Amino acid sequence: MLMLRKEFNFIYKNFSNSEKNSIKPFWIAEISLSETNIKEAEKNLMLLIRLYPDHWRTPLAHKKVGDIFWHKATKRLLREKYNMS
Numbered sequence: 286m287l288m289l290r291k292e293f294n295f296i297y298k299n300f301s302n303s304e305k306n307s308i309k310p311f312w313i314a315e316i317s318l319s320e321t322n323i324k325e326a327e328k329n330l331m332l333l334i335r336l337y338p339d340h341w342r343t344p345l346a347h348k349k350v351g352d353i354f355w356h357k358a359t360k361r362l363l364r365e366k367y368n369m370s
Contacts, residue, residue: 307333311342314349327353 310333317326330346
């Protein structure tokens with residue numbers, strides 16, 4: 286977890302505001318996942334997906350949301366979200 290916080294701090298200090306704003310939800314979600322705070326992770330991943338659909342981390346955010354749905358045993362939500370049969 287310490288490594289994730291260091292990476293987050295590096296991004297915060299070294300990137301422009303627009304770059305920080307778009308990647309911030311992803312790193313908050315990663316830190317939340319490492320702390321097993323699934324609800325917070327899901328909230329931030331969905332924020333990234335909704336606000337920055339073309340961001341380079343958005344495909345991974347979709348995958349992680351799918352993993353969260355799967356692990357929460359909500360296969361119905363997974364099927365609806367990703368049009369799976």
